[in-house]
Amino acid sequence: LKDQGILAKDVGFNALTIPSDRFICARQQTEPNQSQFIVLDLASPMQKIPLICPTLTESAIMNPVIKVIAIKEGQKLQTFDLEMKICLKTIFLQEYTTFWKWISVNVIALVTQTKVYHWSMEGNTQLNEIHARHQALNGYQIINYHVDHTKKWSLLIGIRVQNHRVLGVLQLYNTETKISQLIEGHVAAFASVKLGDNYEPSNLLIIGTRRLKGGTLRILEIGDPPLNNEPFQEQTLELLFPSEIQNDFPVCLQINEKHGLIYLITKYSYLHVCTIESMQCIYMGKLSNANTFAATLDTSSHGILSVDDNGQVFSTSMNTENIVPYIINTLQNKALARKVALRCNLSGAEDLFIEEFNQLFDSGEYVAAAKIAVSAPKGVLRTSQTIQRFQQHIPRTTTALAIYFDVLLRQGKLNRYESLELSKRLIHTGKNQALEHWLKQAKLENSEELGDLLRSSNPVTASSIYLAIQKPKKVIINALFRLIIAIIRK
The missing domain is CATH 1.25.40.30 (Serine Threonine Protein Phosphatase 5, Tetratricopeptide repeat)
Structure with a gap:
């Protein structure tokens, strides 16, 4: 990123976002009362879109698909079309937004101290309140928010430091029953995956957690299984964390639905690759000597793009031709190799x-x-x-x-x-x-x-x-x- 004019001081969770494998957006404070946002179009690596804001704009998030950016200044939120150079929408909130994120090409999720809203870019739609933020999340920093493909389930993720440990809590909410459930976890994601001989994909929730000793990866099915599908039995996998690194914890979780793989990255840049159906870890390695703070799915390779504190962007993908031989010869697991080969x-x-x-x-x-x-x-x-x-x-x-x-x-x-x-x-x-x-x-x-x-x-x-x-x-x-x-x- 340094080669693109993004300095190390402008790299971090609060200053840089990677909403998809299409864009990277970084905030730079150029003068006391002026901010500049640099948008990198990853489809054209040499194309850089500088956006200078005359006021001290706090945050900007890039649309994951099109050249539309959202900018936040206090309680004022706006969206701009970078190609047409026009303001699309403006809204003023009574509450301060502590976290926001594009959850689709047309919708931004807004999280305040008390509520979660969806802000649609279509028509004259104003804010749509989704649910109240659970009081158990008071004092937690909200780091992510997800909605499943059915739009019936949402997931709010928060972390906090306590006794030199990072704790994580998830608020799982169902829009039909209006009920929230609190779950321990640092990272999580929804996945729609066809399993075994089932005719329809199962709606899964995948959770990564670091505990006092070790960590776990947990998969459970949410909602009722599709008609004629065999229900998915909840599974848990113990994750290996190096004993010399006590304060490492999961920070990124991406799902490769095509191959049924889970990519979990920790703060200290350890990558765990696990299978969904058989719930086994097939690879663990270190991506970088610096800390990783953001990652997204690479839709072209079905791998991941990750960013570390030094401003390095890593592209990591599986060599699909070598996965099955690796499982047979290195892991000595023919049953797993058969499942992976069959599924993928x-x-x-x-x-x-x-x-x-x-x-x-x-x-x-x-x-x-x-x-x-x-x-x-x-x-x-x-x-x-x-x-x-x-x-x-x-x-x-x-x-x-x-x-x-x-x-x-x-x-x-x-x-x-x-x-x-x-x-x-x-x-x-x-x-x-x-x-x-x-x-x-x-x-x-x-x-x-x-x-x-x-x-x-x-x-x-x-x-x-x-x-x-x-x-x-x-x-x-x-x-x-x-x-x-x-x-x-x-």
Whole structure:
């Protein structure tokens, strides 16, 4: 940041914010009665937006997505469009705002000594009171605020120093029941993650806590589970804190929902990477020799961007191709490797899935074997050899191949070879309506071979397939074929 004109004295929790992987906003006091804010557009690292305020502006927060900034001067709050250079909204509060944060592209959360408000940028909407600030948070510094994706749950996070220890308290609030719950914790975040064989994502609350001895990472499901979902059982993981650093505690928590990973960073820059579903720590390391005070999710790499007290910005991400081999070879945990590979569709555990498939198939458990074949990462088992194997094993009741295709259709879209084989089977058994149904549901992959297969029995559908794969000559040939057939029949 020094290279961008942001000095060390302007780096810290109260002076610099990183609302997303798009912007960094730093406050500089240039003169006794003048402040300057420097906004760095991380999408264009060399682009720096200086914003000079004629008065002693206390705080500024950048919109996480667009070039709109909010500025606070006492009880006066304003938002400005940096590109159009106009003031968008102004509001005066009767109370002093102790913490504020953009919680979406259109809404700012405001926390006072007594209440939590949401300030919408849309229309003429004024402040919307969300809930009262719990009295147990009196004397605590508010450091973060979150709202879950359903907007039914909010989370206020505060810390304070007591007896040389940093204590943390969370106020979890439900907008439907209007009930607050106090939870011990230093950092927390909501996550919407699909777990196991559930059809819908689970709404989770993840909490990081430092206690007198050690620390914990806790995951629990909030609200009622979605219909037909298995409830998530609360899990707790013991976190390792070096014994020589007694006053270290979690300061940042980010969730990689795509890969089901938790990134927890402590004040002394220790990074813990943990899995959500199996609740295990797969990596711990030190990011910097300086203290870390802010971090955000890097949406492009699904890693994190963090800032330390020296003004260094670190980009940390997982090498997805090495995660599974690392878990197998270094952590010696094949069960965890299988779960991570399955969840994230990562390579490295192919032998585990092939071995499991063979065991299930040889024991006649065709449904379970089909599920493994369909879900194995990178389509390692979705091959012509797998279909041939199911074709060769026909019990007296339902064929194993029918079971395999049923599982495939339930899970998603068939690949080119699977689509062709299923279509051959349906045509052979006279189930043309079923074939039409799966085509309309986009469950089959269009291909020239599939069009050729249907040209005699269903020329109209064949033409649609040719058009979809951009084979206009085939459409003309198919039309001529239909004309010739019509003439012959006459």
